[in-house]
Amino acid sequence: VDVDLRLYHGTITQPGEFVDSSSATADQEESMVQLLSPGDYVFQVIFYDILGGSSLATENCPSFPLEVAIAPTPYVVGNPDVSQECEDASLVLVTNMRMSLSMKFSRPSTESFIKTFESFEVEEKSYLDFEVGFDFLTADTQVILTGELSSGSQVSFYGTPVNNHRFLTKVLSPGNYTISIHDPGALTIDEIKCVSVHLNYLIDVNTIPTGVVLCEE
Incomplete structure (x- = not known):
């Protein structure tokens, strides 16, 4: 399974402005790093069948590990x-x-x-x-x-x-x-x-x- 992540400035019902998409790393992971302004954000997850290349059906129940960290900027600059x-x-x-x-x-x-x-x-x-x-x-x-x-x-x-x-x-x-x-x-x-x-x-x-x-x- 190939997974792409997309980040939007908005909500699930109103995704709003596109912010960024993940990029593939050498070790077959997808990664995204962003400095965010205040507001609401939503992730969109897209699954692809690596064999056929087309979007993977929901009933196939794809799964993957995900790690997300979000913290105020002072957590970084003040550390x-x-x-x-x-x-x-x-x-x-x-x-x-x-x-x-x-x-x-x-x-x-x-x-x-x-x-x-x-x-x-x-x-x-x-x-x-x-x-x-x-x-x-x-x-x-x-x-x-x-x-x-x-x-x-x-x-x-x-x-x-x-x-x-x-x-x-x-x-x-x-x-x-x-x-x-x-x-x-x-x-x-x-x-x-x-x-x-x-x-x-x-x-x-x-x-x-x-x-x-x-x-x-």
Whole structure:
């Protein structure tokens, strides 16, 4: 199912002026970011059948996860954690040890936010459990794992969204891997100068933790 979102300045019975439509991200999501003036607003959701391209019938009961955050502008400009410039945290990941830490990264005002950690290599089947937590309104963050396998194949995986979190758990084949975090919505609001996230991760290089079921075998 392909889902498009449209925002109107009005009500359900009188949608009024069209404001914006969602844009597709690289990880098959739809995203929309807007600074709103006071008033009434309504979302229109449009479903498409990705096989046929025509509008999907209501009786097919399409469903999808949706996360929406709406707050007064002072919530952003009055929050020093995001409204003041900050220096980038270290982009080095620790392996073979469960890590839990908060990090801050500077956000450019004219382009998408993306930070790439140092790559790591695994020589035997290994295990990755990576979680990034964030404030959805000011720091919606996706995690991407890309890799070049020893066989020469290229792979990429995206985190699964859950409220204010992204989760990525994979059994890794031998190869070289890189983890990046980025804003899938390409947020470019000038008032947001700093991204605050919390990482909770385990990268077990060349080993599989006891109790992990290798579903991919």
